[in-house]
Amino acid sequence: MYSTTWIAAAVRSVLYASALSAGVLLCASSAHADDRDQLKSIQADIAARQRAIKQQQQQRASLLAQLKAQEEAIAAAARKLRETQDSLNQLNKQIDEMNAALAKLERQRASQERNLAAQLDAAFRQGRIPASRWCSAVKRASAISGCRSISAISTRPARRLSRS
Numbered sequence: 680m681y682s683t684t685w686i687a688a689a690v691r692s693v694l695y696a697s698a699l700s701a702g703v704l705l706c707a708s709s710a711h712a713d714d715r716d717q718l719k720s721i722q723a724d725i726a727a728r729q730r731a732i733k734q735q736q737q738q739r740a741s742l743l744a745q746l747k748a749q750e751e752a753i754a755a756a757a758r759k760l761r762e763t764q765d766s767l768n769q770l771n772k773q774i775d776e777m778n779a780a781l782a783k784l785e786r787q788r789a790s791q792e793r794n795l796a797a798q799l800d801a802a803f804r805q806g807r808i809p810a811s812r813w814c815s816a817v818k819r820a821s822a823i824s825g826c827r828s829i830s831a832i833s834t835r836p837a838r839r840l841s842r843s
Contacts, residue, residue: 802808 799808
């Protein structure tokens, strides 16, 4: 009995071991299939991310090119602005010089008008210029220069003439 039971127990344990190892193998092949699916999924994810990285690198290169072009345009505009500002400063300096020269000329003209008016008045008072000639000289000088001082003096002899 021992031998049959022992054989039966041995066969049973071999059967159990076979069933157990078949289950382990089935589980392993199932796990292997899961690993293979997971690997394929990871590889697909890596490929998708590589494509995304490549696309982002292309976009980055394009944006860098645009940035460089814009920086060059800004630099050119800044140069142009500096040149324009320099030209404007030169023009302002020239205008200031011209205004100073004009003011000097106006002072000289006013001085000459005063001198001319004084000379005409002195000549008239001394009787070197007749009244008619004096009046025409005053009118001509006033018309040419717009001289106020000559016009102011011209009223004095007219009063003097009317008294005579």
